[in-house]
Amino acid sequence: DVKVTQSSRYLVKRTGEKVFLECVQDMDHENMFWYRQDPGLGLRLIYFSYDVKMKEKGDIPEGYSVSREKKERFSLILESASTNQTSMYLCASTPRVPGTEAFFGQGTRLTVV
């Protein structure tokens, strides 16, 4: 069974902390994505990566950075967490085959206090 695994389901962090969200996929997919999901706003793309060590900004990259040192792992970093980053974070991956669906992790619900 294919899998995208996010390291934490729930996280509570303090304002100003550096936060790491980890995502691992076991499908050898080239593309990986980080989304933020807020009620009524759908999924908004933060960053994506088409290959190891490559990254591109999505629609809302401010306050975030990413790292992709290995093909299977894509990390989202909040350099200095703020309360407006309280949200559900979803990781997804796709192969480099047009028309293939995205495979999602279970999500990480982050609360910044």
Added chain:
Amino acid sequence: AQSVTQLDSQVPVFEEAPVELRCNYSSSVSVYLFWYVQYPNQGLQLLLKYLSGSTLVKGINGFEAEFNKSQTSFHLRKPSVHISDTAEYFCAVHTNAGKSTFGDGTTLTVKP
């Protein structure tokens, strides 16, 4: 650029009634069309997709969707819903480059 509009943010319906969740899209390039479902506290999973060919596509759990190129729509339907269909549904377009754009989601609530 691509955009996806889900015309209803919430759809309440009684069990065994039919339902339609509406989705319109716009794109300057060719796209593939998808519907995903998200059950509470879970990630999204594929419901169905349209790549080419027949405009009526069938997915899991008895759902189907019809691609209408002239109206740039991809509405999702089910003839008889169950309580277990209560979830959030997302319409999405994917480009050849692998980038996805999602709608804001429609919350389907099935009442007994």
